[in-house]
Amino acid sequence: MSADRRPSRGKRDNNSAKFRQKDLDPARVAARDTLRAVRERDAYANLVLPKMLRDRKIEGRDAAFATELAYGTARAQGLLDAVIAAAAKRPVEEIDGPVLDVLRLGAYQLLRTRVGSHAAVSTSVDLVRSENGMGPSGFANAVLRKVSQKDEDMWVEELAPSPAEDLVGYLAFQYAHPRWIAEVFRDALGGSAGQLQAALAADDERPPVHLVARPGYITAEELALTSGGEEGNFSPYCVYLPSGDPGDVDAIREGYAGVQDEGSQLIARAVTVAEVADDSGRWLDMCAGPGGKAALIGALAEIDAARLDAIEVSKHRAELIRKVVSDLPVTIHVADARSSGLEPGYDRILLDAPCSGLGSLRRRPESRWRRTAGDVDELVVLQKELLTEALRLVKPGGVVVYSTCSPHPAETTSVVADVLASVQGARQLDARPLVTVGKLGPELLGDGPHVQLWPHIHGTDAMFLAALTRD
Known part of the structure; x- marks a missing residue:
């Protein structure tokens, strides 16, 4: 649907404050309902919206428009709320939730899309009126007209x-x-x-979709040709998908490929290419859910005649892993990785530790407004315990790859430094050679020994990687 298209509004019933649902734009309704689920149920937009689009049979340009509105509005919430509060002359906390959802949606269209001002305001007012009646819709109209009097740059300069x-x-x-x-x-x-x-x-930009080709099943070149995408710059398994629904890609439906950020692919690959003397083929993924990295490591393990143990504390997430590794040499253990009961002696261990997720905020649009600085302290304790256990489980001369989807120094370099100081015989390796692949040369990897990826430098999520071993 063209962003400037105005939905048919049908006949109004002057005796009623509501429109029939069929008179409303389905793309905007889906975006509104997604924002409502995020606000009321702490849902994740990237999980709610795709299912909603399928269930409501919203496809093509309408689906793309709904996605842009829902994700963009969730991502920009803090800025939008400040503008709405200024225009309404009241804190957003004093605005009814269902009305606020629509005000955010309307303000986003006004400030960050090419939707015409009249269409953005009128369709938003219709959404409010359909559920809340004339009074709230008049309030929404007044607020959004005030918002429309300035563009985003002007509001930023003012607020x-x-x-x-x-x-x-x-x-x-x-x-x-x-x-x-x-x-x-x-x-x-x-x-x-x-x-x-x-x-x-x-x-703050909408992130690109990265696909991963499962080694031994399909190559990145084949995946690019069949999906209409372009081979990635760094990971030998990555394809950039410029548009369209990944679920429509045949290779994904057949299990030969998946959706995975290129940075995550580099992390998974790193643990398989590190130099390990006398590799016996006993590999471990300590925090494996939901299974993307386990699937890539498992495919590489199959090629190398190795086996992967995958630990996941959540039964639900363990089932997600099981679905993507069912035909791979992967054994799933539902356990706390800090006390899994597994015997030491692993050649290669990936510890993709639970973290704040600050490195993947562009892919989880509402997360930046949910996290607090205090969340990190508890996570750091867990990360240190997990990394200490990883060094206990790895054999002397084996490798532990510690990664987080976060650039927060407390979760990255500080965790590594503190654990190295407490574990006798542990030492850090230079992780840069483990990701020097494709166009990712030393000039993009910093001074080491760790690696920190960034969206603005590498086009990936802000993944951190450190490599450790013990004598």
Whole structure:
């Protein structure tokens, strides 16, 4: 559907404050209902919306429009709320939730899409009126008309902190991030304002879809040809899908490929290419759910005649793993990885530790507004316990790859340093050679010995990688 297309509004019943659902634009209704699920049930937009589109048979351009509206609005929520509060002259906490969902949706169209102002306002007012009646719809109309009087840059200049006095706060507001996350990125980037702006800007964009070709089943070249995509720059298994639904790709439906960020592919590959003397083929994925990395490692294990043990504490997530590795040499263990009962002596271990997820905020649009700085402290304790156990389970001379989908120094370099200081005989290896592949040369990998990927530099999620061993 063209973003400028106005949905048919049908006949109005002057004796009723409601329209029939069929008179409303189905794409906008799906976006609104997704935002409502996120607000009311702490649902994840990227899980709710695809199912909703399938169930309601919304396809093609309408589905793409609904996706842009739902994900974009969720991603920009903090900025939108500040603008709505200014236009309404009241805090958003004082606005009824169902009305606020639509105001966010309307404000997003006004500020960040090419939808015409009249269409953005009128369709939003119709959404409010269909459920809430004339009074709330009049309020929505007034607020959105006030929002439409300025473009995004003008609202940012009016509401953001002064860049001269608080550059981090200004950039955080401009690119719709909580300030504390912008501070984390700044610290991880060495304090560079230019790098911080580039990182926040990249994080605020709709992310590309990355596919992974399962080794031994299909090559990246074949996957690119059959999907209409383009081979990735770094991972030998990656394909960039420029448009369309990944679920429509034959190779994915047949189990020969999956959806996986290129950074995650590099992490999974790294544990399989590290130099290990006398590799006996006993490999371990310590925190394997939902199974993307286990599937890639398992496919490579099959080629190398190795076997992979995969630990997952959640029964539900263990079932997700089982579905994607059913034909691979992978054994799933439902257990706490800190006390799994497995015997030490593993040649290769991947510890993709539970983390804040700050590196994948672009793919989980609402997550940035749910996380708090306090969440990290508890995670760090868990990460250190898991990494200590990984070093106990690995054989002398084996390799442990520690990774997080987070650039937060507390979850990355600090965890590694603290565990190395507490585990006798443990030492850090240079992880850069493990991901030097394709166009990913030393000039893009920093000073080491760890690797930190970034959306604005590598086009991947902000994945962290460290390699350890013990004597």
